[in-house]
Amino acid sequence: MNLRRPEVRDSKSNVNTVDASQETSSEQMKLREMQLFNWGTFSGLIRIQVPEAGYLFVGPSGSGKSTILDAHASVTTPPKWVDFNVAARENERRNKDRNLLTYVRGAWAKQTTDSGEHASQFLRPDTTWSAASETYRDSAGRIVVLAQILWVRGKSTNTNEVKKLYLILERDFDLHELKFFAEHDFDVRRFKFDLPDAFVRDEFSAYQERFRRLLGIESERALRLLHKTQSAKNLGDLNDFMRDFMLDPPDAFELADKLVAQFSELNEAHRAVVDARRQIDTLKPAHEESLELDSMNLRKNELEELSSGVDKYKERQRKRLLEEATGTLRSALEAKEQEASQLKFLEEASFAELRSLQDQRAEKGGSLLEELQSQVEAAEDLRAKRTSKRDSIFEAYNGLGWAPPTTAAQYSKLRDDAKSFVMQAQQRELELGELKYGLRKQYDELTIELQRTRQEVAVLERQRSNIPARMLAVRERIARELGIREEEIPFAGELIEVRKEDASWRGAVERVLNGFAQSILVDDRLYSKFTAYLNSTHTGERIVYYRTVGQPNSQRVVGSASLVRKLTFAQGAYAEWVREELKSHFDYECSDTVHAFRAAPRAITIEGQVKHSATRHEKNDRTRVDDPSKWVLGFDNAAKLEYFRRIAFEQVEAIERLRKERERADVEVLVQRKKFESCILLSNTPWDEIDVATSLVQVESLQKRIERERQSRPDLAKLDEDIKAQADHYEQARKSSNHCAGEISQLTGLLKGIEHQHTGLREELLSVALTPHQLEGLDARYEKYLPDLTVEKLDNATTQVVRSINADEREVDGKIQNLVHAIEDRFQTFVRTWPAEAGGLDAKMASAPDFFAKLERLVTDGLPKFEERFLSLLREQSEQNLTRLATQLENERKAIRDRMALVNESLATASFGQGTHLVIETQDKLLEDVTAFKKSLRSALSNMLSLDATDAEQRFVVISNLVKRLASQETKDEVWRKLVLDVRQHVEFIAREFDKDGIEQEVYRSGAGKSGGQRQKLTATCLAAALRYQLGGQDRAMPRFCTVFLDEAFDKADAEFTTMAMNIFKTFGFQMIVATPLKSVMTLEPFIGGACFVHIKDRKTSVIIPIDYDDSTKRLKLSPGEGDGPETPAS
Template identity: 30%
Template sequence: MTGTDVGARTIYLGQFRLIRLQVINWGTFSGYKDFPIDERGVLFTGPSGSGKSSLMDAHSAVLLPTHDQRFNASADLNVRGAKQATRSVADYVRGAWSETNDEHAQSQVRYLRGGKPTWSAIAATYADGVDSITTAVVVKWFTGAETDGSSLKTMHQLHHGHFNLKLMEEWAQRNFDTRWLKATYPAHYPESQTAYMRELTKRIGLGGSKTALSLLGKAKAMKNVGDLNLFIRGNMLDEPETFGAAQKMLDAFTPLNEAYETARRAHAQERVLRDLPPNWETYRVSGRTHSLAETLLGEAMETYLRGAHVHALQDALDELEREKKALDTDLGERDRQYEEAKAAYVSLDEQLRREGQALEDLKLRLEAANSEAASRERTYRTYSALVDRLGEATPATEEEFAALRERLPQVLEQARADQQELEPQRHAIFAAAGDARKQHQAKAAELTTLRSTESLIPNHAARRRELIADGAGVPVAELPYAAELIDIADGEERWRPAAEKVLRSFGLRLLVPKRHQKAVQAFIDGNDMRGVVEYSVVTAVSGAPATPGRETLAAKLTVDWDHPCGPWLAEQLADRFDHACVESAEELEQHRMAVTLRGTVKLPGSHYRKDDRSETANPASFILGGSVTAKLAALESEVSALAAAEERTRADADDLDRRHRELEAVVDAATQLANYTGWSQLDHWTSAAAAASYAERIEQLKADNVDLQRIEEERAAAEERWQSVSDACSELRNKLSANSVRQNTLVETYERESAKPHTLENEEHRSYLDEVFAGVEAPVTPENFTQLRVAFRKELERRRDAAEAERRYAHARVKSAIDRFIEEWPDSAPDATGDVDRSGADFAALHADIVRRRLPHAMGRFQQMISEDMVPSISVLQRAVENAAGEIENRIAMVNTGLSRVEFNPGTHLQIAYKANPPAEVKEFRRKVDALLRDAPAARRDPEKLLAQFRRVRELMTRFTGDDAESRRWRTSVLDVRTSYFFYGVESDAEENVVATYRNTASNSGGEQEKLVAFCLAAALSYNLADPDSDGRPHFAPLMLDEAFSKSDEAFSQQALAAFDEFGFQLIIAAPIRMSGILEPFIGQAVLVDKRVTDDGARSNATMATFGELAARKVTDG
């Protein structure tokens, strides 16, 4: 044949059929053999063992992958002792022809081509009868004397058109020179069997169906298909495309998950750095403010204040000048009025003197009498008040006065004696009241702190921790006391008092994380802590902490495992506090270390200790645990008791103090009363009577002289007006004098201050000090400038200190954010030193970049991938699931069309029936996909819904990737649509009445079984090799059947062969000569295979034969 000949095809143009088979050195076929194959098929026949199956196996070696090659398929595997793969490629290449036992009863195989390099080659040529011919070549060779398959070398070739296999002899003679061969005979030389099969199946119409190849291999020796449902699932239906769609979906999830992690990381970074930019700005501004205030507190402040002082002095001098002019004008007018009033008074006074000399004398006497009466009355009132302090009645006569004066020494002596007796009690009760007040105030302050902080740690310890945290730049929350993480285990509350006594010192130990060790150590070492500070550096714990022994104190304690220090602390408790817990002191001797319920501790070396200080014995002072309820109740009770005690002691002190003051008043009054020596100095009644007598005489005199009375009244009015004007003049002169003195002083001060620097040239400094000056709440006057200067300094210092406090707080916040970022994402940190001044601006810029670029980009990419890639890929998978079901049903319908063209039995046809029952998992998957598609538009707009969408996607991906049995079952149920179908065979008559139902071929007789197998094989191969455009006929026609229909009668065999023929298969059959008459209508040629055995081996040969010659030989063989 030539390389361009396509043969004279008469049937099924466009369908690939085997037209030529060539072998060299294959099994017992030595040398080159060339077999043209008829378009209708070929029968390889001959005696048993002649080599018929060897030619079938040669075709299998070219057409099928290794795992589908079934050599010597005609062997009956049901025979006892039979085994799969009794022949191998190595046996065929070496030419194995007999197997005997040696003298040791060991198997000994005899080879035609053993003990030297050898080779085999097979070529199969396929043509579609139109314009395409492909020759597939497989070459196997040994380079030495090996016989095992692992030493066998392989070469694959694909030629367009025919290829003469004899040309390979020169390649063998050249010591298997493959490079020469490829250069001399260009063709496609695949590097692997996989690449060879992929290209071959594309060329000869096999497509990509792995099931088809597998089924072609099985068909050679298939005697029984068993359960029809499983056969159809496993042999007709390829793995659906849903698995590929699922893999694409999972491939899309990987970058989506990465995008989610990127967005989540950016969001977490933004959250950690969110407060850093404003805190960094505060840190910078407050730092500048502090430096500015610190700088201005010196000479600049004095210069500024001096300028303000000069300005105030100038304003005050200007105001004094204006006031002086107004006062001078007012004084001139008052002087004129004074002269007029004075002249009027003098005139009236002279007239009154001339006319009322007697009246004036009486008035002088009346004035003297009134003065004496008033003086004595004042003295009597003072005397009466002193007598009242003695608790006595005030004397009204000289006799009563004398009697009281006699008793005064006794009263004074008794009061002093009572004072001496009261003094010791007074000192004691005052001291008690003071102690009660201090105790109450201290406990009340502790209660207030407890309510606000909700911490059991004493105030002084809490303040010391805040000082250390602030100084070291560490968040207070990261420096816990051990007691805050320790509590009493459930059911062990009665051991709390003992635990408080034993763990008091350990509980007040600060726990410092390793990363803060240097900062904390440096601050504590460099500062006076005003007391004892104990701290432990907390390191990582390797492995699980030691379990405390039963009935030990450590076993009755719990720690906060959620806190980073929890594991380390648990290990410390188990190691340090393994005291045996006993009920009483008698049991202490039985243990090396123990503690009683009441807190007596036994330590190694017979050392005993019991701590009954108030802070360990009083529940209000307990420190263990995170709950403040018990301590709050105890403190409230103690504060109430202390308040009552303070009230009682204060009342007692008030009573004694009142008594002491009363006695002191008696002593003071008695002492002063002793100074009153005579009654006359108290007798205001006599002086009052004399004054009344003078007044009566004056009134009588005035009544007798009316003009005198008028003149006196006019003089009195004139005198009053003159005095009023005189007072006004004096007041004006005093003001002028005072203003003059103040003016002189201000001028001196102004000249002195003006001569000094009093102007700031720096605008920034002046503006800041103006702001400070405006904030000072004090009047601005020259006389008040000393106080103003003090207030100004305090305000400037306050602002400096406030800026420093604000700077330190901002520093701590920035430092905390930087440290957290470096700890979480060291690779993303712009600076890993943790130095705020060095890296604060970089981290603020990083936050701005995250907000402006990274986070929007990450969220945009995440949203795009979930909306445009992930959800569509899931939707594609859902459609693939639905399409796979439709494809199965369409292909089954196509196969049934082919089956309907062939009678299964007279008047009946076989059809493949099915029941579709999608499992609950498929319905669940569809609901999840529907939900994803429904929420997709909202997820594009709402970040929260987008995140919820991702969680649903991730949950779905977990179901598809889970490795547990339930996940695998769920995944298979969703993806493998084949499991949703149950297949069986239905035999129906022309009226579509069901004659029989087939579910298992093994239940039939041998002939019926082979016929049913044939129909099932035809249907399965048609399903995989045909399509609707080919009218149900396969694109690839060759079908190998080795020793088929050996159990069938002639009728069954003909019906089965008719099925293959109707479906359009080209039969390649190996069968005994007796079957030739049955096979003749369905094939186009016969090849008679024979084998001769000589001393040097068995050799097979094959020749073309007519069916008449085969019939004659069948009779001869009888």
């Protein structure tokens, strides 16, 4: 399309304007002018005059239409909601390619840099500034100018470094007036001098609060709705839209916050009641326990009184029992003395008869027989002794393996043999001792060797090195202390190995390199730490180490028979150093013959002889040259490990052999010692000490003589029988007499003892009278012992009584202690829980009167006052806060319906379709949480005037639970709080389309399932209704602020839908500023008062082409031409 327009120039140089005024008389504040300076692809200053009837921005995509509308959004929308170029992005919410920086810098493209990155191209890459202003005017001439100035320094591309100021003036304003700001290096203080009548703020909040008051915009929500309207193409969910953009946040939240805030006073009053009750509950049991404690102390005093009377009571009982025992013993003693006199007479008579019979026997030869019988008994005793000694001697013979002798001559010969064996046995014992010592020494030495071998095996199994275990242990300790790995300080021998084909030379090579192989290699970077540690530490070993500083390759060539050629080297940091060191100091020729050995300057033989120089030679045969136990070279130790395992096995076998030999030696020593002891016994025992036969002959001879003597005296047998019978009779009489005498002696002793005890009675105890309590109490405790009580049992009975009293005292003491602990624990709980109320009292029994005085005050005065105040506050806050909250929720619910009725009145005057209009219906939602919340409110408010203590407590719990949830920061409670307090969520909105007869044509819950045009029409209608609701107020027919921006709002709608939507906006009294593609121009022309064509050149310079407007036809004056009309670039 080619557009032509008359040229209109501003009075100021280089500033082009679009003048399309079409004034209407109204008190509404309408946009009359827009100014932009260096905004996006518009460079310089551009001024657009806007007619009252509205304005149209026409142009292709990407020309800059949305850039102009985004300037409006930046000036009037809180930054937290600003979203640039939304209409073009539609659903691409995350791809936000425009921001304040891109508009200030004038970003126009992204190009690939030399590094391959995509970088924005800017029209203004250095320090620059931008500005935008809008002038609003009503028919009375009142003017409000809103402006924003932005600047960025240097070449910064950081959005956060864009600075901004907001301005409000109440007069005509030209952006040229801001030149001073850039000229003074963006010094904000200059506004006081160069623009003193401007209201200047750097925060949007104060700025928007002022301009909303000047323009008649009641809420910040209206600004958000206006911004959403600018880019709205799809309504989405109707309920979300109505709640977010049409309905204000309910005041119930503020009342709930007040309820939460003021609840603290009620909570404190309730806490005072609870604390008072808890204090009473804490101290009251202590008071009851104190009464019980008094009872226990009284009981303790009674027991102590009993205990103090035990000794006096016991002494009285002792005196009584002693007196009773004395009388009893005297009667018994008199009876026994009479009995003893009779028994003594019978004993003496029996003894006289026995002596008479014994005299008769002696007269008839009885003395000779008694003498012979004594000799027989002596001979029998000697025979027994000889028999026992003979048995011991014969056992010794058996131990020696000798036959027992039968004659004195044989025994004499064997005694000589025994003496000879004793002499020989001493020498053999010495030999066996030496043998055992030698075996033990070998066993111990071999055991130690085995332990060392096993240690070597263990070390070799842990790691691959052939270096001795003690040296490896030292290295491990050094590495640990230095904090490095052992591999960082290797032994030289771990890096050297004899080639397999030269294995026969290994023993000789090991002799030469043994010392060097056990040297530690230290890297130069570790040298300082290594030397310092070694210098301060006693390792217990000889440590040789090399500082392996870098050394140049000597290029030295060794001979083909050189020891060095029989070696291989491990790869690593030290390999080259080791190779060069061996070339320099160990280039020994390996000589196969002694002749070659003598001829070489330095050489070794396979037998291990070493020639160090022309004069110094060495052959160290302390170990065999082929003994691998001393080898230290090699990358791994498999061969050495196998060798030591074999040695360990052989040592175990040798130790077992030695053990068996020691056992045999021990057995031989025991046998030899046994024989020695037997021979000693034989040597020291003469024949007559074991001559049993002679003793038998002597006994037999004496017995025969006794028999002959008896036969020659036949009367003695009868006399012996009489003597035996009389002796028995006498013995019986003597025993009876002695027994009676013993009883008399016993009774006499008992009587003396009692008399002694009687003299020992303690008069100081007997002289003090017992108290009635002591007498009664001790009688009761001794009662079970009295029936068989004696002096002897008195102490035991008293002990039991004392134990019972002590047990009772311990029980009482335990109860007293428990009661004291319980009372003091309660006092401690009181002090810990209520330190202020405790007033510095100690939680001890000494403070009990003060605590119980507090208890008395709490019961009689404190608690009733606290309860009275709690009930008063409960009624007061319930009426002030809960009632207001419940009323507010109901009022807000009613307000939604009232306000929707107002909106529907407006919708009824605007056609939605052909002969139809929309009605937005409000329906209550059944929400369980909301129902429960309202029920809780009613429960907390019911019967408030007739509350008793129990009801008040229950009512407080209800209120407390509500407040806790309302104040909770947990996510689930916050969601609940928003649900129950936000009345907007208690209702559901449904848009119904009715015809003129009131018949429903369509139901809309959202734009889902509708065509693009239908969605845009529904969106426009609901937006118009929402704007009317937010901007119109309840007492005005038309909104005071009425300017509405739409960006490509009708790109998917046909002409009919577009006309209907615009009619709705016009019906509601809005001034429409629309950006649209070319296809919608003709439909939108009747609803505006002017237009311009937005064009962009070279993709980076936007200009406008004004279009004249014919008020009579309400059409733009468009005429085809050969080319575009004159452009109006920004100046």
